[in-house]
Amino acid sequence: MELMIFETPAAVADEGARRIRHLLHARPDAVLGLATGSTPLTMYERLVRDCRQKRISFAAVTTFNLDEYVGLDGDHPQSYRHYMNEHFFSKIDIDLANTHLPVAAAGANPLRIGAEYETKIAAAGGIDLQVLGIGRNGHIGFNEPTSSLGSRTRVKTLTRETLASNRRFFPAHGKQAELAITMGIATIMEARKVLLLATGEEKAAAVEQLIEGPVSAMWPATTLQYHGNVTVLLDAAAASRLKNRDYYDWVQQQQQKLVQQFDAD
Numbered sequence: 001m002e003l004m005i006f007e008t009p010a011a012v013a014d015e016g017a018r019r020i021r022h023l024l025h026a027r028p029d030a031v032l033g034l035a036t037g038s039t040p041l042t043m044y045e046r047l048v049r050d051c052r053q054k055r056i057s058f059a060a061v062t063t064f065n066l067d068e069y070v071g072l073d074g075d076h077p078q079s080y081r082h083y084m085n086e087h088f089f090s091k092i093d094i095d096l097a098n099t100h101l102p103v104a105a106a107g108a109n110p111l112r113i114g115a116e117y118e119t120k121i122a123a124a125g126g127i128d129l130q131v132l133g134i135g136r137n138g139h140i141g142f143n144e145p146t147s148s149l150g151s152r153t154r155v156k157t158l159t160r161e162t163l164a165s166n167r168r169f170f171p172a173h174g175k176q177a178e179l180a181i182t183m184g185i186a187t188i189m190e191a192r193k194v195l196l197l198a199t200g201e202e203k204a205a206a207v208e209q210l211i212e213g214p215v216s217a218m219w220p221a222t223t224l225q226y227h228g229n230v231t232v233l234l235d236a237a238a239a240s241r242l243k244n245r246d247y248y249d250w251v252q253q254q255q256q257k258l259v260q261q262f263d264a265d
């Protein structure tokens, strides 16, 4: 696992955007796996800026989001489709027809959507780079603790903790969606590259498990220890419980030297 620790969330966003720019320069028709939530917002802002400045184009890019609430149509303000359109897709040159979420709109059978979504991902050639956040409880996507490490895209019941944490996105007296469809852990593990961003002290315990804990379904993100190409970008607060911080900083310095010498971007 490649680990980079920055002082601020803004620096995490800068590095995340730089990684995606780098990929799109090498592969303009890349397939991106995308995440919602608070964490990637600044990174999306950076990419919008880059696109407006014509430094990158999403015209040939295909995207697959990690998850969506069951029963919310795309125009529902709390749907992840709405989030993606609002914060990202409407501001870049992507073709909306190439953007995908595992949507089970009101009335649709949510139990069917998972397999269909997996088929679409496979038909697009698989995911080149999957952007991830991490939940306080160590979830990735909506794969809550005790999710099977071999799970595929399916309906998940959200934990009370996740519901409480996401309550802020729903109106004070509005009904909150309690079920989601999420890529499974095995689906995420098939992405060719994973870019996980975590900022803030409330993520420190989950980050500690991700980097230094044993692999366990109780902390689903720990499965990424088995993935051969993961980059974790942290701010200092999210990294605050790591025991081997000195070593990680030392590795980062050595890595930077190597990149400057042999692989300048």
Ligand code: PGA
Pocket (backbone or CB within 6 Å): 036, 037, 038, 039, 040, 133, 134, 135, 136, 139, 140, 141
């Ligand atoms: P957040 O969510 O970015 O809003 O903290 C991350 C997650 O729950 O995966």
